[in-house]
Amino acid sequence: MREFYGIAYAIHNPTERHQQMSAWLTKHKTLCKSSDMTVIWNNLSEWAGSADSAELRHKVVIAYKDALLREKK
Numbered sequence: 121m122r123e124f125y126g127i128a129y130a131i132h133n134p135t136e137r138h139q140q141m142s143a144w145l146t147k148h149k150t151l152c153k154s155s156d157m158t159v160i161w162n163n164l165s166e167w168a169g170s171a172d173s174a175e176l177r178h179k180v181v182i183a184y185k186d187a188l189l190r191e192k193k
Contacts, residue, residue, distance in 0.1 A: 121156045123148070128167035138171035142179065149183035154191060157184035 124144050131137040152160075161180050165172050 121152060121160065124160060125163075125167060128169075134169065134171040137168065138173060138176065141168060141171065141176055145176065145179040145183060149179070149186060150190075152183060152187055154184055154187040157187055 124141065127137060127140045127144060131140055157180055160167075161177070161184070164176060164180065168176060
């Protein structure tokens, strides 16, 4: 999750930030806990800024649901 936060403050171009965040969520969604996804969701508007989108939010929701399923096993 630290890498996701790092993208937010290291990449200033909104298009590139969106692409990097989207790629991170796709690649790392299986490594995060549901609590991590909750933190990302709650801070996404601040961290993504103008790069925030329905696509990013959808990926966070999917990762959250997947994490809940993994944690129940």
